[in-house]
Amino acid sequence: MQKKISIIKSKKNKSKIVCLTAYSKNTASIIDKHCDVILVGDSLGSVLYNFSSTKKVTLDMMIEHSKSVRMGVKKSLMVVDMPHNTYRNSKEAIKNAKKIILKTKCDAVKLEGGKKIVQIIKNLVKNKIQVMGHLGVLPQSATSFKFKGKNIVERKNLLRDSKLLEEAGVFSIVLECVESSLAKEITRIVRVPTIGIGASVHCDGQVLVTDDLIGLNEISARFVKKYSNIKKYINDAALKFKQDVTETKFPSKKHSY
Ligand code: KIV
Numbered sequence: 001m002q003k004k005i006s007i008i009k010s011k012k013n014k015s016k017i018v019c020l021t022a023y024s025k026n027t028a029s030i031i032d033k034h035c036d037v038i039l040v041g042d043s044l045g046s047v048l049y050n051f052s053s054t055k056k057v058t059l060d061m062m063i064e065h066s067k068s069v070r071m072g073v074k075k076s077l078m079v080v081d082m083p084h085n086t087y088r089n090s091k092e093a094i095k096n097a098k099k100i101i102l103k104t105k106c107d108a109v110k111l112e113g114g115k116k117i118v119q120i121i122k123n124l125v126k127n128k129i130q131v132m133g134h135l136g137v138l139p140q141s142a143t144s145f146k147f148k149g150k151n152i153v154e155r156k157n158l159l160r161d162s163k164l165l166e167e168a169g170v171f172s173i174v175l176e177c178v179e180s181s182l183a184k185e186i187t188r189i190v191r192v193p194t195i196g197i198g199a200s201v202h203c204d205g206q207v208l209v210t211d212d213l214i215g216l217n218e219i220s221a222r223f224v225k226k227y228s229n230i231k232k233y234i235n236d237a238a239l240k241f242k243q244d245v246t247e248t249k250f251p252s253k254k255h256s257y
Helices: 002-010 025-034 059-072 090-104 115-126 152-168 180-189 230-246
Strands: 017-021 037-040 077-081 108-110 131-136 172-176 194-197 205-208
Touching (some): 002 077, 017 025, 025 037, 025 059, 037 059, 090 108, 115 131, 115 152, 152 172
Parallel strands (some): 017 037, 017 205, 037 077, 077 108, 108 131, 131 172, 194 205
């Protein structure tokens, strides 16, 4: 695991980091060969469970989905989101991070936040837990999903938080919905890789939610690029099945005992 972390860190200023989300074994096993990092994101709350925010995602949900993902991940670094209210203080964070790692055999955990959680991150790192940071729009606590870096205060805070997270010992930082020139500046000043989602091409890597990328999840965010239309394939297959069943073409002798 340490080797995988070193590989991710060594990509800074050399080659881009490719990261996608997975919530189950089948997806993980398909994307694994193309990714450097696979993230079991708590976005699964909205994508799979139709929650209005990620706040309702529980530790058990993250653990069960991550156990499934683990079966499909062979080469990528596997990171699991610590859900809302599972890292309110260092003691709680260490207990829950250890539980996630023990039960899912993931390589690292991701936490959302800057200055407020720096001490918690330091204590996780002290306990040999690998941490990915997450700055910019923070879905677990966000009241607005507008991009960050519009004014001087936001910019100053994000620059400060990036340095604080680096000093706390994170091995990389996700930047979510951060204005391009600010993402560029953060990427320049921190020594660990930045992984952007709606944070420009200047980051050291990019992450997208796989269900958005394949067109399975309906989302209209500017930062999403739809690379496939998997809905059409599922629709076509279901329609063909329906026709075969109604016309008694399925099951044929080949599919019967
Ligand atoms: O939960 C998630 O999927 C994430 C990514 C969008 C970075 O945090």
